[in-house]
Amino acid sequence: MFKTVKQNKAYQDVVEQIQEAIMEGTLKPGRQLPAERELKEQFGISRGTLREALRVLEQKGLIEIRTGVAGGSIVREVNSENLSDNLGLLIRNRAVSLRDLAEFREGLEGGVAALAAQRATEQDRLVLEGLLDEAGGYLKEGRKGWDSFVRTDEQIHLALARISGNPLFIAVLTSVYHNIHTYYENYLPWNTELLQENFSDLKNIVAAVSAGEAERAREIALGHVRRFNAYMEEKKV
Amino acid sequence: MFKTVKQNKAYQDVVEQIQEAIMEGTLKPGRQLPAERELKEQFGISRGTLREALRVLEQKGLIEIRTGVAGGSIVREVNSENLSDNLGLLIRNRAVSLRDLAEFREGLEGGVAALAAQRATEQDRLVLEGLLDEAGGYLKEGRKGWDSFVRTDEQIHLALARISGNPLFIAVLTSVYHNIHTYYENYLPWNTELLQENFSDLKNIVAAVSAGEAERAREIALGHVRRFNAYMEEKKV
DNA sequence: CCGTAGTGAATGGTTAGACCATTAGTAAAA
DNA sequence: TTTTACTAATGGTCTAACCATTCACTACGG
Incomplete structure (x- = not known):
């Protein structure tokens, strides 16, 4: 009582x-x-x-x-670092699997791309294209540019989150990327073809975002993540 | 250097x-x-x-x-209480707005419903239907059952997250629901019609999940959240 | 006049030792 | 057997001191 x-x-x-x-x-x-x-x-x-x-x-x-x-x-200025840290703890401790992470990413990236498309400013577009150029450069370097390419790829995704303007997406995706790296190295069957495909996806996403086409951006981003995940599943088995 | x-x-x-x-x-x-x-x-x-x-x-x-x-x-067993607390802090500080929360939820619920549809067991279906019955009961009580109805609504969404089996969705959605209440009370234009519509959505989602129709579940869930958010936007203005 | 090295004071970081408050188990009393 | 009271272990708090870091000022040298 x-x-x-x-x-x-x-x-x-x-x-x-x-x-x-x-x-x-x-x-x-x-x-x-x-x-x-x-x-x-x-x-x-x-x-x-x-x-x-x-x-x-x-x-x-x-x-x-x-x-x-x-x-x-x-x-302090309130920020979402903590949220990110906490999620990181959960991911590490709860033995969150690659599949869990991948599924989660799938749920988020589409929405982020769509929001980014609706809200990107001229300056945002320049940033995205700059990152895209950078990624393209690393791709041409061959094997030794791979790591840099992957890092730039991540930055593009995070830039999209930032452009979406939603602090929750930013915090959560940041945390996810911080923690997914471990898996990339073990499970991704890196090869030129995969990276090329990846790059092509990125270009399309950025194009759709720049054009303000939310639904197209959503679809491409979703497909991108799904393909990526499928590759990892294959390798894993 | x-x-x-x-x-x-x-x-x-x-x-x-x-x-x-x-x-x-x-x-x-x-x-x-x-x-x-x-x-x-x-x-x-x-x-x-x-x-x-x-x-x-x-x-x-x-x-x-x-x-x-x-x-x-x-x-301690790791849990998402902390994540929830953090999110609460962000919200109280207005670092995260209702719109942010709603958008975020939109990104998640579709994926959760789709996964749940793929993975629901017979027992899961029973749980969902039990909750649905409960919600229906509260709906019939009229005004005084509203609060209980909303709480049951939440439980259904959380049950879906649990059925999805993905600990990230579970943790994040739990946090979101723990904190979205504040807004409900202020911004939702509660009325019988809205609740009825809501209930009908829930029934359809559960039906799709029970039938194992992932894509249909995804679409209905997404639409459900979107409509809900739209109502809140209206009232807010 | 300007720059630089030194110096002092304010503030957080750490230590030691004591006593208070809470609680599970045990022994004594009913 | 049940209730009560005690005991000991553990966290909670206090006091008083000293160490470590940093900034601002001063004095010296150019």
Whole structure:
């Protein structure tokens, strides 16, 4: 009937107070908190306890702690790094399989391409074409350019995510790419033909995005990822 | 040319060591770490520093700390609570808007429904139909059943994610649903008609999944989410 | 006048040792 | 057998000190 009364530990109370102040805007990004020796007085706790609280806030990505005379705890701009990290932990720990990752990517890339097509500015188009040129250059280098090509390929995909303007896609895809590398090396049957095909896909996606053709971009991106995944499945077996 | 040598703080070193041990499976979930007073000896640090490390690990969701005689640090089963918390922070900070969330959901639900259709077992079908019945019941209760209906709706979507068998979809969608509630209350123009339409969508999705028709499930799910989002956009303006 | 090396002070990082609070198990009492 | 009280182990907190890092200022040398 009744819930157990939550017995807050001292450091949790501090975490909550500071977090709340940040959330409601009392503490704005860039703002510096008082020094530990002063904060501990304000909260009426010991320095050790205060530091446990600060470590938690740091881990949450809410503050940054700097040493030195002008140092201290500084309120951070909220970002999705943490989300990315967490997802990375999940991927590594839960023994998420290549198939899981690939399926997940399949679900995301189409939507990202479509959104990017709707929202790309002139400048975005230039960036994409620049990356495409770069990738093309690596492709011509033959074997030794492969690694660079793959990295550029990734950058193109991430650029699309950025262009989509949706922080969730950006954070999640960043995390996925950070963690899929391991698999590429083991499972992808690298060869010139595959890379050429890949490059051709990229060109088509960028073309569709530049033309603002959302649905075409979606389809090509989806097909691209699917083919890629199919290759990996083959090799895996 | 050279990168600054990373000056690890003592507590960071401890965090990394323990985290690594958990990741590579040396420390399995449920396993209990030595008591603080012993751990500090093993690491050769003070108790305060050790505790900062443990707090970080706790915040990361890797361990749980219990008080009392049989207490201590226990390695946790990895879960997506943290991911959810993070997403919550981003939303509260307006770094992620309703539109962002909705778009993201649109990207995911189609794929989930398609996978679920491919993989649903007989038992899964029963669960889905059970949930559907439950939702239908709430719908008949009129106004006072709305909340329950929405919650059941969510459970159906989460059940689909579970059936898809992909831990990434499960984790991410769980986080999204945990956090989208805030918006529902503010932006959804609840009325019988909308709920009826919603219910009809759900029935169709479940039917397609049960029939193993992946592409149809994908399309219906996508349309479902899109319509839902469109309603919210309207109300918002 | 300008640059550079040195120096001091403020701040976080770490240590040691003590005591408080919580809790599971055990022994004693009903 | 059930309840109560005690005990010991463990995390939670406190105090007080010293170490390590960084920035700003000063004094010296050009």
